[in-house]
Amino acid sequence: MELATTLTSQTVQNAIREIGINPDYWYPVGWANKLQPGHIMPVTIWKQAIAVFRDTGGKLHALEDACAHKGVALHKGQIQGKHLLCPYHGWEFNGAGQCVKIPYLPETHKLPCAQVRSYPVCEKYNLIWVFPGDASLATSIPLPEVPEFDDPDCLMVPIPAHFQAHFTICNENTMDVFHGFLHKNLQGWFDPVLTSLKTTESSVHADYRVSYKGVMTKILGLSDRGDEVTTRTVSLHYQYPHYHSSLEGVSSLYLMRSPMGAAETKSFTLMFLRLNLPKWLVQPFKPLISAYVWRFLFSKFLDQDIEMMESEQRTYSNNPQRRYVEINPAIIALQKVMMRQYEQYRRKTLSSQLSGNQQEESLSLSEAISSGRVESS
Incomplete structure (x- = not known):
């Protein structure tokens, strides 16, 4: 849509300074040539602390920067092969965020269900890009063309x-x-x-x-x-x-x-x-x-x-x-686009939460009926 170019006085809505981002896009976090194999880089995308690391084979990974055990910052740890080791107890996480080893547990012992969030990550134009939103959308959202x-x-x-x-x-x-x-x-x-x-x-x-x-x-x-x-x-x-x-x-x-x-x-x-x-x-x-x-x-x-x-x-x-x-x-016009993108994401998140609550309520009702606590009509 084409807009008028006339310079006309308009009041700025202060709400623009309070909005967050729409995370369902690729965001740059660092220069790719600055992160060598075996090293970790702490980054933040809109209040989300993320540990980006390049394993010894050169592949990039991005994990939530908090160990599933004690919440210690994982970027303070070390790389061993394809895995990131927490600096506190040495818990070992793979690129998908799964705990695959605890050094003081026997190898035959079952590991606890310990998982940290992983993020889609890639490199292009000598930049490292992270997708902080819905990971299922990452492949459908293009990077900028340069x-x-x-x-x-x-x-x-x-x-x-x-x-x-x-x-x-x-x-x-x-x-x-x-x-x-x-x-x-x-x-x-x-x-x-x-x-x-x-x-x-x-x-x-x-x-x-x-x-x-x-x-x-x-x-x-x-x-x-x-x-x-x-x-x-x-x-x-x-x-x-x-x-x-x-x-x-x-x-x-x-x-x-x-x-x-x-x-x-x-x-x-x-x-x-x-x-x-x-x-x-x-x-x-x-x-x-x-x-x-x-x-x-x-x-x-x-x-x-x-x-x-x-x-x-x-x-x-x-x-x-x-x-x-x-x-x-x-x-x-720019402010309206930024506001619109944030509101779209908020509506999507709210809709997802309401849907989740309805599913939980439905499951609870089904369990009550099957247990005999509630009679079905």
């Missing part, structure tokens, strides 16, 4: 980020191209105009016309001269719960969001650039150029954004009843 990942003509710049802010604040920052004012001392963009806005049940697509001028303009290949103003279109596509943005064939950015809690969010971003430099110069030094581009060109932009997002979170935390006004319809 076609540039294998493009030899693109320079990939991996960007990690950690925010002390609710994920909705972080998502609004990405959708809000009007905050170029913040980056004026870094020769960022200016004079933004929202030109197109479309939305569906799970997505928002916005186009902004923006202007650039300065050294960054020349480096990014937006213009042959840095002293002239050049105008381009920035396209933002939010497909819950992740982003893709592009700048007219010059750059493409995939921002994968990982909400951790009510005031903590991580993101894992893959930026792809087509630099205005000779290929013979770029190819041999891609890792070095990538690190330079991130550290000296773009990290300062992120630092400024983080300062603003965390300031916004602190103000909200200190006074959740404070009222706010928004004029960007793209932000309002």
